């Protein structure tokens with residue numbers, strides 16, 4: 632991204648509205664390409680490595696991926712549980728379910744991996760039917776993340792592991808001489824997500840959902856080019872327009888602030904950082920077994 636905030640074409644639909652089935656259907660190629668791209672970044676590979684470790688999977692287990700998208704994580708889960716195990720991915724987007732099924736078929740793992748259309752609030756499975764549940768960058772888009780976590784708790788066997796990975800857009804910081812304008816732009820962008828601070832809220836939501844043995848691992852990343860943050864969907868176009876329209880900042884000041892980001896990236900003075908949180912826990916062992 633060369634001109635942050637003035638891109639003609641979005642990398643992805645910004646914010647939580649972009650991950651509703653109808654919005655995905657409108658931009659399925661863009662959304663799918665975005666998921667593929669970010670999954671290969673060092674940042675998300677590191678998060679995936681930690682999540683997989685925390686899931687503590689072993690051969691023969693049954694694992695559920697909630698909000699599997701195009702299924703980038705499904706092959707890793709399949710490898711961890713082996714031919715004796717089974718993996719189920721669910722997503723509320725029929726387009727993503729179709730893409731995930733294609734991926735699974737192309738990789739020859741359809742015998743162990745099933746992909747179904749489903750809603751995180753109403754998981755179509757009996758109580759206690761999984762050994763582990765994984766969920767990445769989904770809770771931040773939900774109206775009621777705790778309700779979705781309760782569902783994950785319900786379908787887990789007693790003592791089963793859950794792992795959720797979420798960012799905290801409100802914790803993102805960018806060094807900028809016009810701190811005030813930068814803060815306004817970032818706060819406005821964060822508001823496009825239903826739960827912009829989901830990462831830091833995981834501990835509380837996990838506790839409310841009844842999970843025990845909770846552990847949280849913050850994973851922070853630094854960037855010396857605005858493009859390295861923009862690839863995760865950061866886009867100030869809407870923020871700039873809204874703040875100018877509401878009179879919070881003049882157009883000139885907003886544009887100058889955004890131009891600085893690009894120039895600082897070019898001359899090597901840009902620095903920003905942000906974080907993802909990997910929360911792991913276990914279902915209570917006094918829950919009704921299957």
Ligand SMILES: C[S@@+](CC[C@H](N)C(=O)[O-])C[C@H]1O[C@@H](n2cnc3c(N)ncnc32)[C@H](O)[C@@H]1O
Nearest residue numbers: 650666698699700722723724750751767768769
């Ligand atoms: C940012 S994408 C992440 C996809 C995938 N977890 C990954 O890491 O590539 C968010 C996903 O959550 C799904 N999603 C959002 N709300 C959902 C819901 N209520 N039930 C099921 N899936 C949902 C979207 O369709 C989308 O695939």
